Amino acid sequence: MKPERRGQAPDGSDRGGPGRDAVGEFETKLMRINVGPQHPSTHGVLRLVVDLDGERIARLTPQIGYLHTGFEKTMENRTYQQAVTYPNRMDYAHAFGHDLAYVLSAERLVGAKVPERAQRVRVLLTELNRMASHLLFLGTGILDMGALTLFFYTMRERERILQLFEMVAGVRMNYGYFRVGGLAYDLPEGFVEATRAFLDDFPKMVEQYATMFAKNDIFVSRTKGIGVIPPEVAIANGLTGPSLRASGVALDQRKAAPYSGYEDYDFDVPTGTAGDANARFMVRFAEFEQSSRICRQALERLEPGPIKDPDRRISLPPRSELETSMEAVIFHFKLVTEGFHPPRGEAYVATESARGELGYHLVSDGGSMPYRVKVRVPSLVNLQSLEAACVGGLFADMVVNIASIDPVMGDVDK
């Protein structure tokens, strides 16, 4: 049978129907599509309202707030030490990063001096957590493109990191191990050896991942040139973290304004040039090596020593002192019942979380609870770049773009 020409009536006459000749004369209507909030590729409860022009995205509006918990208000009604419970519940994938950002701001406010060992342990755990967070990102990101295998490998390695955290904090999520002025208690026995063993194995795993995805044709063709965010657009939209560095802007708070002793560590800041989804994947992938470098250096320099600020007005006195010293009992009682009172003022320490600049702006009114807590969460601000990355691209690439910007919805909604 002779194939019919599109738009031609079966009898061969042109009835003026939609045909090849008419292309360009028709106006396409935008179609509005709702994605989420319960969709596996949105990595949580992210809802996107997408206006489609054919297969291409014309407009994209994120609708958020499904996970809004009011952490800021809650923290304003807890003492500084009690508030340690909440930061890690925001970005549950890089919880130690939030813990660190909060205690640094609180310490600047109260003027605590954190001992060397506590600083090293904090850096070590934060970097291990950054690796765990990037492993989750890599596994789920590639899962979104349809490759299931790598997910199991990255989850296997992440499991080992979570087991290390379980040794330290007793839990696999929501650690709350950092305290204002130091750490809750010292590292458990066997932790250093277990971490060393993990760090020795990890480079081999990273190599294995590289062969599994970095040169994979499907991965490359699905990410190269997709969702390009030029550096000036990224900065205008407030993008920070690995996603910004993928656009060629080497902004990393660990280098720009070192905190917690990061100035002593020898590490590089990987950047990309293309600003596309591929660069965003590869920058995070390159951060595995840098984070393990920092971890190894932290382990080498880990000397025995105190883990809390010895100032009795900030840290609890050791248990043994309570039996002999009345003064210690008084300090203990004051700290437990009402906590310490930082002087009036405001403090903000910018840190680099796995997603971008993270910081807690704390305002003290001289009381034992922060008067105002404002969390600068990277995921919320980074989400604004999603539209820039997606508009003009295919609908199917939107999933890749969401994955490559790596929002954690707890971090978005607070």
Add this chain to the structure above:
Amino acid sequence: MRAGAGDRAAARVAALTEALAPLGAERADELSGAILVLPREALSAAARTARDHGFDLLLDVFAIDWLAYPGHRGRRFSVSYHVHAVAANERCSLRVHLDDGDALPTVTGVWPAASFMEREVYDLFGVTFEGHPDLRKLVTPEDLEGHPLRKDFPLGESPTLFNDGRFLDPATFRAGMIGGSEGRTGWAGGARKGVLSAATAPDAKGGDA
């Protein structure tokens, strides 16, 4: 730990301070870094000046409700614009003070990143931004009335009822700990959910009086 962002060599910030002085800007630095306090009318011009001085990355816009701040005199809210100069690696905050009901001009024209941030301030504090392209609530549900991060927004906890009929209101209790109110059992009215007291029986609605 006291040293930090404020101590960095800050040539750009100094230049910006000088450039904004004719607009009425004053420095009021805190441990969080340099803060430039501006009159409300000067905000739009100051934002453009800041961007022209290289402060191209808007990190955050946030409000503080000074209503319950002990000894605070002056306007109720302040809104801060935390900006970073990427090339020079410097940062500072622009801050304006305003009363309840005052509106601010939007800075989305200068820094598009302000879009979500201003929506967040609008949602949680009720500060409106004139000229914002899409000023809607950001995180709270549509049917929620009020602005939860204001200091007079009730926390919504149930007070504790003791056997002797005494109530303990959590908010008042905590305020009492920091010397913010008269005492720790200042509960006056309202009833715990499901429990009717004689004083409030006719129109008892629940715990959140």
